[in-house]
Amino acid sequence: MKNEKKNVVLIEDNLALGESIFDLLTLSDFNVKWLKNGYEALMYLNCNLPDIIISDLVMPVMGGDELFLKIRKSNKFNSVPFIIITANIDDETKFKQLENGVNDYIMKPFKTRELILKIKNILNLKDQISKKNSPDPFSKVTIKLSEKDFLVSINTILSKNIKKTIDIDELSSQLYVSKSTLDKKIRKRTNKNISQYMREFKLDYALKLIYLGERNIQFLVDETGFNSLSYFSTSFKKYVGLTPRDYIKSTQN
Structure with a gap:
């Protein structure tokens, strides 16, 4: 059976270089x-989980180093390799990024074969580790997820469906548990019912x-998949203690 294509996120502000790497x-x-x-x-990335991320280091708005630190705060990105591509870089900066957890560097100008081989080698290693640690899918033994893994699995599904309303039936089906079991697990780990957990995840x-920096409330409603502005505003105030408008004003002070 043919292997599925791997999903790569490329972040590069130089249009000529970005287009070349994209085509390659x-x-x-x-x-x-x-x-x-x-x-x-x-x-x-808030709604998508790639197999590998390749990012330029220095870019306007947000550089690769800042992006790396932000996404690493989420457990779902722990196993996603991150490669930095950059021009002249001093050892201190390089060592700092490696200490933070960046998997590798590609120095500009680079040979195309070097980039492809590094990507393939990292992904092959990732696959080997995944296969080694994965249970036999045909085994009759039920492997219970740890508390951390269970919540990570839920968060991954919710992230992929952040713009729409995913119901409890669909969520429990994707996790291969009953609705009652799902609710019990959520209550045990978070002291929240599943509906509250899903709603607060969106908030x-x-x-x-x-x-x-987002200030458009309707955009927030659309991006988080709430059915209406009024429901979003009511839920937001109950969760945060302020209306969305007042909260946004408070962040500008």
Whole structure:
């Protein structure tokens, strides 16, 4: 059976270089999403989980180093390799990024073969580790997820469906548990019922967007998949203690 294409997120503000890398990766049988700066990438990554991220270091709006630190705050990106591509860089900066957890560097100008081989080698290693640690899908033994893994799985599904209303039936189906089991697990780990957890997950995303500078309340409603502005505003005030408008004003002081 043919292997599925790997999904690569490319972040590069230089249009000529970005186009060249995009074409190179596409021709090498990768699915590529090309974004022009770290902020665009952060918005995309909030709802998508690629197999690998390749980012320029210095870019307007948000650089690769800042983007890396932001996404690493989320557990879902722990296993997503991150490669920095950059021009002249001093050892201190390079060591700092490596200490932060960046997986590798590609120095400009680079040979195309070097980039492709590094990507393939990292992804192959990731696949080998994943296969080694994954349970046999045909085993009759039920492997219970740890508390951390269970919540990560839920958050991953919610992130992918952030712009729409995913119901409890669909969520429990994707997690291979009953609705009652799902609700019990959520209550045990968070002291919230599943509806509250899903709603507050969306509100947390809205708060992140506000933190990043978003001021349009209707945009927040659309991006978080609430059915109406009034429901979003009521839920937001109950969760935060302020209306969306008042909260946004408070962040500008």
